[in-house]
Amino acid sequence: MKDFLKQLSRNMLASVGGCVILLLVVLAILTPWLGLADPAHTDAAHKFVHPFTEMAHPLGTDQLGRDLLSRLMWGTRLSLIVGICASLFAAIIGSLLGVIAGYAQRRWDNAIMRGIDMLMAFPYILLALAIVAALGPGLVNALLAVAIVNIPFFARNIRGVTVGIVNQEYIEAARLSGMNARQIITTEIIPNVIPVIVVAMSTTIGWMILETAGLSFLGLGSQPPQADLGSMLGQARSALIIAPFASVVPGAMIFVIVMCINLFGDGIRDVLDPRLRSGALSRPRAATTVESKREIPANIVSDADSQMLSLHQLVTEFQIRGRSFKAVNHIDLQVSKGECLGLIGESGSGKSVTALSVTKLVASPPGIITGGDIQFQGQSLIDCDYQTLRHIRGNRIAYIFQDPLSTLHPLLSIGEQMIEAIQVHDQRISKKAASEKALSLLNAVYIPNAKERMNILPFELSGGMRQRVAIAMALVNDPDLIIADEPTTALDVTVQGQILALLNELRQKRQLSILFITHDFGVVAQLCDQVAVMYAGKIVESGPVNAVLAHPAHPYTRRLIACVPKLGAGKRHLPSIDGLPPVVDQLPLGCAFAPRCDKAQASCREKPVEEHRNGQRRVLCRFPEEVL
Numbered sequence: 026m027k028d029f030l031k032q033l034s035r036n037m038l039a040s041v042g043g044c045v046i047l048l049l050v051v052l053a054i055l056t057p058w059l060g061l062a063d064p065a066h067t068d069a070a071h072k073f074v075h076p077f078t079e080m081a082h083p084l085g086t087d088q089l090g091r092d093l094l095s096r097l098m099w100g101t102r103l104s105l106i107v108g109i110c111a112s113l114f115a116a117i118i119g120s121l122l123g124v125i126a127g128y129a130q131r132r133w134d135n136a137i138m139r140g141i142d143m144l145m146a147f148p149y150i151l152l153a154l155a156i157v158a159a160l161g162p163g164l165v166n167a168l169l170a171v172a173i174v175n176i177p178f179f180a181r182n183i184r185g186v187t188v189g190i191v192n193q194e195y196i197e198a199a200r201l202s203g204m205n206a207r208q209i210i211t212t213e214i215i216p217n218v219i220p221v222i223v224v225a226m227s228t229t230i231g232w233m234i235l236e237t238a239g240l241s242f243l244g245l246g247s248q249p250p251q252a253d254l255g256s257m258l259g260q261a262r263s264a265l266i267i268a269p270f271a272s273v274v275p276g277a278m279i280f281v282i283v284m285c286i287n288l289f290g291d292g293i294r295d296v297l298d299p300r301l302r303s304g305a306l307s308r309p310r311a312a313t314t315v316e317s318k319r320e321i322p323a324n325i326v327s328d329a330d331s332q333m334l335s336l337h338q339l340v341t342e343f344q345i346r347g348r349s350f351k352a353v354n355h356i357d358l359q360v361s362k363g364e365c366l367g368l369i370g371e372s373g374s375g376k377s378v379t380a381l382s383v384t385k386l387v388a389s390p391p392g393i394i395t396g397g398d399i400q401f402q403g404q405s406l407i408d409c410d411y412q413t414l415r416h417i418r419g420n421r422i423a424y425i426f427q428d429p430l431s432t433l434h435p436l437l438s439i440g441e442q443m444i445e446a447i448q449v450h451d452q453r454i455s456k457k458a459a460s461e462k463a464l465s466l467l468n469a470v471y472i473p474n475a476k477e478r479m480n481i482l483p484f485e486l487s488g489g490m491r492q493r494v495a496i497a498m499a500l501v502n503d504p505d506l507i508i509a510d511e512p513t514t515a516l517d518v519t520v521q522g523q524i525l526a527l528l529n530e531l532r533q534k535r536q537l538s539i540l541f542i543t544h545d546f547g548v549v550a551q552l553c554d555q556v557a558v559m560y561a562g563k564i565v566e567s568g569p570v571n572a573v574l575a576h577p578a579h580p581y582t583r584r585l586i587a588c589v590p591k592l593g594a595g596k597r598h599l600p601s602i603d604g605l606p607p608v609v610d611q612l613p614l615g616c617a618f619a620p621r622c623d624k625a626q627a628s629c630r631e632k633p634v635e636e637h638r639n640g641q642r643r644v645l646c647r648f649p650e651e652v653l
């Protein structure tokens with residue numbers, strides 16, 4: 026709750042809206058005790074008294090001499106109660122119908138949704154008028170009418186969300202655990218749709234107040250002597266020319282209430298919507314923000330003839346709610362032409378952020394590059410303009426991600442997506458030529474019946490086949506560097522072996538450089554020439570794969586290698602690494618691995634660690650396992 030209020034207070038307009046609404050609600054609650062005049066007391070001798078002319082009637086009087094301030098306060102109280110009750114009624118009934126229709130599907134879904142469609146087929150205001158006409162005029166009936174016509178809005182919204190949730194794996198898991206439909210709805214579905222209901226309610230209360238005011242304005246809502254804001258407006262209508270203030274007072278109040286509720290509702294939506302949290306109230310920028318005062322490393326020497334990619338003291342941070350998370354912390358990496366570099370480390374060590382930083386694909390906000398440089402074939406990618414970066418992305422540097430199902434477009438066929446990727450970077454190529462190129466690439470990655478498969482959708486392929494398509498997509502523009510972010514993690518070992526063999530073959534045939542991200546030293550041994558081990562945003566060890574595997578120098582590397590089972594090594598205990606990596610906004614002054622290291626001494630924790638180098642090997646440890 027504290028967090029919620031803190032985030033809400035950052036939105037200036039929502040805060041103002043919330044404060045005004047809070048003030049009005051408090052005043053509405055306290056109205057009976059404010060010592061105001063009787064709102065129904067008429068005084069023909071004092072009709073249409075102008076505002077601020079008589080102490081007894083600060084806002085003036087209406088056509089029957091009733092005190093406008095008192096009627097305004099009582100009317101506001103009534104309008105707020107009606108708006109909130111109508112909204113609650115519509116939200117509860119509509120959401121329940123939506124959840125049941127979305128969960129049950131088939132016959133129930135059909136019956137409920139066709140009923141809802143029938144409600145929606147009537148013109149909105151006519152339906153409300155018909156309901157009031159059938160039930161008779163009166164505030165409660167107006168409330169019911171407004172609530173009923175808004176039920177379809179909630180039902181359709183919540184049904185859509187529920188249909189999405191019902192297909193998720195955790196609902197399957199709940200079914201497997203033996204839960205019945207009622208339990209699944211109450212414990213799994215409703216908690217997940219509540220934020221959507223709250224957001225929808227926060228934006229509809231204002232609308233419902235307006236609708237009830239509309240019915241009262243037409244004489245179908247509150248009946249004399251009771252008055253809500255709409256009926257005040259309706260009664261003042263006949264004297265609009267001679268006493269406009271009698272209309273302005275309730276009209277201005279309706280405007281303020283609806284405006285403030287909408288501003289507040291938008292603020293609540295922004296805070297509650299998980300996609301809009303973590304500072305991302307705006308769409309991420311096209312390229313990661315680079316801090317203007319970033320630390321630029323001195324004497325960058327990058328051999329453009331042999332180096333494909335080199336990172337120099339790169340720092341990428343996430344700045345969230347006043348905290349800076351250093352996901353990538355002063356790292357140096359080099360990938361030579363035709364070489365495969367394996368980047369390995371535990372989950373959360375910063376591998377993916379490093380990979381995304383290369384082409385400035387880290388989402389900004391909250392990501393920001395605060396230091397270092399990235400050289401691609403001797404050209405700085407940090408300082409280059411956006412057009413150059415766009416040309417390089419997908420053309421000279423391509424990515425393969427872990428889950429092709431979420432990176433391939435679900436509604437476009439494989440062929441269409443590949444042709445699009447080719448034509449984005451080469452507008453002169455005809456569709457036919459692009460299609461032939463796509464087909465030859467699908468053949469190159471050994472997709473059987475490639476011609477027929479050009480026309481199918483991603484979900485119709487198996488995981489291994491999808492990953493082959495993702496590799497073919499990465500190759501469409503003959504890139505020089507491929508960044509593969511755990512492309513085999515979701516695959517079984519046989520398919521993993523095939524994909525690694527394919528990448529190796531393509532690398533040799535096409536002289537590709539690869540930055541390969543993985544958790545698995547077995548994969549590194551199979552594919553990579555060089556390896557860099559990452560921990561808490563830093564490269565703690567790097568060097569040729571054979572040398573690192575045979576003689577790991579950092580205790581973390583040694584323990585990562587010890588976790589890999591060895592075929593034929595007999596039955597042995599596979600040690601795990603106790604403890605967890607540190608949170609990267611509270612990194613210690615010394616070695617971040619020290620709390621989990623069996624060799625750590627006091628000096629490891631107290632002083633920054635210096636890097637030891639020998640030839641291609643580097644280690645960031647005060648007491649390495651091997652002297653380099």
Ligand SMILES: Nc1ncnc2c1ncn2[C@@H]1O[C@H](COP(=O)(O)OP(=O)(O)OP(=O)(O)O)[C@@H](O)[C@H]1O
Nearest residue numbers: 343352371372373374375376377378379388391609
């Ligand atoms: N969009 C984001 N907003 C905030 N923090 C983020 C974001 N993306 C990544 N991080 C943080 O950056 C750190 C590094 O994340 P990263 O995804 O690079 O780890 P990783 O080593 O690739 O892990 P995995 O192997 O699980 O993919 C983590 O602490 C993560 O929580």
